[in-house]
Amino acid sequence: MSETATPVAMVNVQVDGEWKQFPKGTRLIEACMKSGKFIPHYCYHPKLSTPGNCRMCLVETGRPKMTPDRQPVLGADGRPEIAWGPKPEISCAAEVAEGMGVRTSSPLVEECRKGVMEFLLINHPLDCPICDQAGECRLQEFSVEFGKGESRFREEKVKKPKRVDIGERIVLDDERCIMCSRCIRFMQEVAHDDVLGFLNRGSHTTLSVYPGKRLDNNYSLNTVDICPVGALTSKDFRFKMRVWFLKETQTIDVSCGTGCNIVIGSRENIVYRITPRENEEVNSCWMPDSHRMNFHYLHSDERLVSPLVKGEEAPSKWTRALAGAAEKLQGRDPAKTALIASARMTNEELFLARRLASALKIENFDVLLRPQKGDGFLISDDGNPNTGGAKLLGLATGKLSEIARRVESGEITALIVLGEDAVDCGISEGALKKLEALVFAGILANKTSPHASVVLPTSAWAEKRGTMINIKGRIQRLNQAIQPPGQARDDWEVLRDLVQAVGGSNGVYSIEEVFKVMASETPALQGLTISRVGDLGLQLSLPA
Amino acid sequence: MVSLLPTPHPKERRIIFGNISKPGYSPDIETYLAHGGYESLKKALGMKPNEIIDMVKAANLRGRGGAGFPAGAKWSFIKYDDGKPHYIVVNADESEPGTFKDRYILHQDPHQLIEGLAIAAFATNVHLSYIYIRCEFPKAAKIVWEAIKEAKAKGFLGKNILGTGFDLDIYVHQGAGAYICGEETSLLESLEGKRPYPRIKPPYFPAVLGLYMKPTIVNNVETICHVKHILAMGPEEYAKMGTPGDGGTRTMCVSGDVQRPGFYEIPCGGVTLGELINDVCGGLKPGRTLKAVIPGGSSAKVLRAGETFKMKVKGPDGQMVEKEVPLLDLVMDASTLQAAGTMVGSGGVMIMDDTRDMVWALNNLNQFYAHESCGQCTPCREGSLWMSKVTTRIIDEGARPDDAKNLKNIADNIAGRTVCAFGEACSWPTQSFLAKFPDEFEKRVK
Numbered sequence: 001m002s003e004t005a006t007p008v009a010m011v012n013v014q015v016d017g018e019w020k021q022f023p024k025g026t027r028l029i030e031a032c033m034k035s036g037k038f039i040p041h042y043c044y045h046p047k048l049s050t051p052g053n054c055r056m057c058l059v060e061t062g063r064p065k066m067t068p069d070r071q072p073v074l075g076a077d078g079r080p081e082i083a084w085g086p087k088p089e090i091s092c093a094a095e096v097a098e099g100m101g102v103r104t105s106s107p108l109v110e111e112c113r114k115g116v117m118e119f120l121l122i123n124h125p126l127d128c129p130i131c132d133q134a135g136e137c138r139l140q141e142f143s144v145e146f147g148k149g150e151s152r153f154r155e156e157k158v159k160k161p162k163r164v165d166i167g168e169r170i171v172l173d174d175e176r177c178i179m180c181s182r183c184i185r186f187m188q189e190v191a192h193d194d195v196l197g198f199l200n201r202g203s204h205t206t207l208s209v210y211p212g213k214r215l216d217n218n219y220s221l222n223t224v225d226i227c228p229v230g231a232l233t234s235k236d237f238r239f240k241m242r243v244w245f246l247k248e249t250q251t252i253d254v255s256c257g258t259g260c261n262i263v264i265g266s267r268e269n270i271v272y273r274i275t276p277r278e279n280e281e282v283n284s285c286w287m288p289d290s291h292r293m294n295f296h297y298l299h300s301d302e303r304l305v306s307p308l309v310k311g312e313e314a315p316s317k318w319t320r321a322l323a324g325a326a327e328k329l330q331g332r333d334p335a336k337t338a339l340i341a342s343a344r345m346t347n348e349e350l351f352l353a354r355r356l357a358s359a360l361k362i363e364n365f366d367v368l369l370r371p372q373k374g375d376g377f378l379i380s381d382d383g384n385p386n387t388g389g390a391k392l393l394g395l396a397t398g399k400l401s402e403i404a405r406r407v408e409s410g411e412i413t414a415l416i417v418l419g420e421d422a423v424d425c426g427i428s429e430g431a432l433k434k435l436e437a438l439v440f441a442g443i444l445a446n447k448t449s450p451h452a453s454v455v456l457p458t459s460a461w462a463e464k465r466g467t468m469i470n471i472k473g474r475i476q477r478l479n480q481a482i483q484p485p486g487q488a489r490d491d492w493e494v495l496r497d498l499v500q501a502v503g504g505s506n507g508v509y510s511i512e513e514v515f516k517v518m519a520s521e522t523p524a525l526q527g528l529t530i531s532r533v534g535d536l537g538l539q540l541s542l543p544a
Numbered sequence: 545m546v547s548l549l550p551t552p553h554p555k556e557r558r559i560i561f562g563n564i565s566k567p568g569y570s571p572d573i574e575t576y577l578a579h580g581g582y583e584s585l586k587k588a589l590g591m592k593p594n595e596i597i598d599m600v601k602a603a604n605l606r607g608r609g610g611a612g613f614p615a616g617a618k619w620s621f622i623k624y625d626d627g628k629p630h631y632i633v634v635n636a637d638e639s640e641p642g643t644f645k646d647r648y649i650l651h652q653d654p655h656q657l658i659e660g661l662a663i664a665a666f667a668t669n670v671h672l673s674y675i676y677i678r679c680e681f682p683k684a685a686k687i688v689w690e691a692i693k694e695a696k697a698k699g700f701l702g703k704n705i706l707g708t709g710f711d712l713d714i715y716v717h718q719g720a721g722a723y724i725c726g727e728e729t730s731l732l733e734s735l736e737g738k739r740p741y742p743r744i745k746p747p748y749f750p751a752v753l754g755l756y757m758k759p760t761i762v763n764n765v766e767t768i769c770h771v772k773h774i775l776a777m778g779p780e781e782y783a784k785m786g787t788p789g790d791g792g793t794r795t796m797c798v799s800g801d802v803q804r805p806g807f808y809e810i811p812c813g814g815v816t817l818g819e820l821i822n823d824v825c826g827g828l829k830p831g832r833t834l835k836a837v838i839p840g841g842s843s844a845k846v847l848r849a850g851e852t853f854k855m856k857v858k859g860p861d862g863q864m865v866e867k868e869v870p871l872l873d874l875v876m877d878a879s880t881l882q883a884a885g886t887m888v889g890s891g892g893v894m895i896m897d898d899t900r901d902m903v904w905a906l907n908n909l910n911q912f913y914a915h916e917s918c919g920q921c922t923p924c925r926e927g928s929l930w931m932s933k934v935t936t937r938i939i940d941e942g943a944r945p946d947d948a949k950n951l952k953n954i955a956d957n958i959a960g961r962t963v964c965a966f967g968e969a970c971s972w973p974t975q976s977f978l979a980k981f982p983d984e985f986e987k988r989v990k
Binding site for chain 1: 961
């Protein structure tokens with residue numbers, strides 16, 4: 001908030017006997033949460049409208065007792081006396097008001113919660129052992145914490161559709177649905193694709209897609225995230241792994257320039273799912289399906305798992321491969337050597353790539369830009385996640401088409417390709433074949449790798465640490481969720497070793513050190529460290 | 545068809561039903577005009593809007609839809625010139641079991657409603673109004689549409705009404721068959737073309753954020769009709785017919801085990817329950833004794849024959865004294881029935897004699913509410929069906945020892961915890977039947 005902003009009026013609210021202050025307009029449920037009082041809820045979601053339908057967040061409320069001339073009656077402590085309401089009130093829809101009182105755990109409130117929990121479970125199939133939501137299910141959690149522990153329901157449950165194929169990536173189990181309408185509201189209010197709705201009424205209410213339509217929107221999987229129960233499940237993740245086995249790693253999506261904040265769920269070096277992580281400055285709570293699903297290639301058979309030196313017996317040892325690459329690159333005419341880096345590389349890698357170019361005195365270097373048509377929401381107009389870093393660190397020179405032309409014409413005879421396919425950069429395979437030296441570092445075999453003199457297998461984004469700068473100039477952190485496969489190594493180490501091999505020691509032994517050196521040489525990063533970037537990133541003041 | 549007595553019962557005073565079932569009276573505008581129609585509107589158009597609201601307030605007119613909210617107060621929530629469009633929506637979604645008065649007004653005297661509506665609209669700066677008629681009244685919708693056309697042709701509706709510069713258009717909207725649409729905020733949702741889920745209050749009070757999020761008045765058909773008569777006879781005389789705080793007449797729909805079920809228009813507080821049953825309705829069927837009364841539509845709490853109620857009544861010297869009042873001496877007005885723990889509601893009085901099985905009767909109501917729960921909020925959605933399943937099972941298989949206790953607790957977990965008053969409507973029958981007739985449930989235990 002800027003210093004000139006109008007101060008928000010504060011109101012005094014008594015939360016479980018203690019007076020606290022909240023900005024006017026705060027929702028009561030949020031005020032309670034801020035006071036450390038957890039209010040169980042299903043339908044309420046801070047980013048969606050408030051239907052007030054689950055009734056789980058009922059609390060006791062009161063307003064100040066008034067004298068006949070509308071003045072609050074003050075108690076011995078000088079605070080207003082509270083006239084408690086006869087009925088409980090939903091805290092998600094109420095706003096704080098001056099002199100308001102709230103009881104979050106009174107006998108009445110506990111009775112309300114027990115009642116709602118029992119109601120929610122009477123027609124629920126209780127199929128937790130085969131439900132993907134188990135372990136992160138609000139019904140389970142609140143049942144343990146606020147429920148009765150037993151049901152008095154002796155009648156037949158309502159039968160509803162099971163395993164309903166409602167979209168490309170989503171399966172619906174209507175018997176598990178608690179009709180909180182979060183998914184419906186998300187599709188209306190956030191995705192603006194109003195395909196979900198309820199059919200029938202009463203306890204027979206059934207979530208469904210509009211006749212003839214499908215839940216195929218590119219944001220559909222967010223409904224699975226916000227479904228508090230196991231009604232909506234992801235086809236991709238379904239039955240793959242119990243969630244309590246998943247290791248959660250906070251990192252960022254690298255599918256475009258937005259850099260959605262995400263959590264990787266992995267176990268034993270396999271990524272099972274990706275879910276969005278809240279960051280108000282970047283992606284709120286959401287992410288596109290296409291990006292969320294963009295991880296299966298991490299476990300592809302096409303992964304490069306060992307270094308290779310052309311003409312030598314595979315696999316090579318790293319020392320041999322690095323020495324081979326250095327041999328190929330050293331002693332050449334720098335004017336006949338070029339380097340193609342990638343705006344998918346981290347800042348640290350780009351910084352070291354720039355060092356490599358300097359060590360070899362190469363002036364022909366660039367990155368491949370990926371302008372694209374974004375969706376106006378979370379898919380940006382930049383298909384690269386780190387164009388910002390490539391520009392800041394001087395890698396984006398605009399020379400790529402010139403480089404390609406000169407490779408084609410044979411003027412350039414040695415090429416270093418980092419994390420890209422040279423064919424995508426406008427260089428033909430025929431030209432690649434003719435090169436005297438081609439050093440390739442990357443994670444997947446492509447049209448460049450078969451022609452490489454040396455192939456250096458590196459790490460994918462989920463397998464390493466580092467930083468990137470998104471399209472809005474925000475520096476964000478990647479964290480390592482899994483180990484790279486086979487002998488593949490972290491890119492920055494490979495680049496450091498190459499720099500060392502071609503030009504002597506540069507004395508960095510950890511990625512923190514790389515960042516430190518980079519920050520000291522880059523004004524926009526001055527004073528930063530990887531840890532200061534934090535889980536939510538930092539906005540940079542970048543040169544125009 | 546339930547028809548009126550050919551001549552009014554001495555306890556009756558026919559204002560709203562003055563022309564209903566009258567030989568030779570037809571719903572067309574010529575007949576209406578021949579009976580003094582649209583004179584109140586002419587009078588109103590010469591008045592100041594706030595004078596009309598003051599008259600309605602002075603008449604002590606309470607809403608006739610069920611909640612009994614003072615109509616004048618409801619209108620004065622609308623700020624006349626706040627620059628926003630205002631709406632009046634007439635709730636003709638008459639679907640409370642035991643209530644069948646509005647359909648006769650719509651079928652037989654639609655201009656009475658249109659005239660009252662035009663007056664109400666003029667008083668509250670409304671230029672667009674809707675009459676929401678339940679799906680099951682297709683004939684009524686047709687008749688009201690026709691009446692609107694007639695009124696427009698005569699200059700009582702449309703642009704520049706009777707040369708006064710006041711504009712009003714009225715549209716009929718037909719529901720799709722849901723009891724919940726009688727709840728005013730769900731009616732508005734339905735009118736907006738959405739699924740009729742009641743809105744949460746706060747913040748969506750119709751007077752503030754009503755139809756299309758604009759200030760809106762929702763009134764019952766009968767309530768709007770009364771406005772015409774308040775203008776015609778003056779608020780003092782109108783109010784005098786009723787009790788203080790509950791002015792005018794009220795149509796009572798009496799159904800069940802009486803000799804002459806039907807509807808009767810009676811001054812508010814003009815009869816006791818005993819007079820209504822034994823005098824107005826001709827008494828119980830031969831050889832039967834009274835068992836129970838539901839006095840204000842199916843949602844009202846049931847009363848048991850022989851019950852007495854402690855309440856403050858006016859003594860012979862005019863002072864209020866506490867007295868034991870027997871059931872049949874209860875005056876049928878809003879405050880007395882409230883003091884007896886129930887309500888006058890929509891005026892649907894259901895009489896049950898000793899041949900009736902109270903568990904069966906409760907199950908009948910429970911099945912209705914389970915069928916009609918909109919399903920928006922948890923307690924009502926799940927609880928109404930659960931209660932219905934329990935009472936059905938009690939009838940089919942006999943009761944378990946803990947059924948009565950559980951039923952009461954289920955109802956307690958619904959009432960007061962839902963989005964709308966349906967929560968109370970569906971739980972009050974269970975709560976009151978169990979409290980008043982525990983023996984009938986006990987004898988079902990296997």
